Amino acid sequence: MSANAKDLRNPLKRARGLGSAQSGVGHWWTQRVTAVALIVLGLWFVATVLSLLHADFATAKATAAKPWNALLLILFVVTAFWHAVLGLQVVIEDYVHTRWKEVVLRVAIKFLAVLGALASVLAVLRIALGA
């Protein structure tokens, strides 16, 4: 590389802490693992919603309250929000080039996702436990 000849620092020293030397691999893997989980959970969710197409309130609530359904609903929502945060992070990193806007957007999305995920989990628990 055309590094400054007067720079006596080792190239590795300059690379550390910048760019891809951080948590990229973890991000990549988590995005793939949540994707695989969402294949199963997403298809299950679509099938469940279709089975409740003309169900009244009581039937819909009773279906969501069944232990397996409640568990899978929680898994689906948490995994979906998690996958969304990872994906939106990549989009923001690619297109938002002003640092403060990038940080504000990423933090706002994370807040919104955690809020949405926890509110959904609480809702499913209220349905399942009858609270």
Place this chain on the structure above:
Amino acid sequence: MADTRRPLSPHLQIYKWQVQMVTSILHRATGIALAVGTLLVAWGLISLAAGESAFDQFKVCMGSPLGIVLLVGWSWALFYHLCNGIRHLLQDTGMGYAIPQFMRSSWLSVIVSLVLLVLVWAYVLTTGGAA
């Protein structure tokens, strides 16, 4: 800070349109749409936990013309992101990178997602419409 005067890749209007770039762009666009759609799932669960009147309100919103348009859009986004996501997972293993295979799998993502969309909404219509 990295050198910000690096060359950027050309913008979209430079390229000749081809299916490979369409699938890539659609994957991002549907991903962003689905992130918003996850909030809808959260809304549905919260209204189901809140009680019958809240859930009825949710169903009325979803059954309105705008609601149906959004549901059709979101269901296609889900099916497309699902099909193309599976394609990307297979490509992550190193499969299908020869250009003819790449183009074939691109078309397959688009076509299968549309088939799934038609199947699901045909089911909805034959069982008496949405909501």
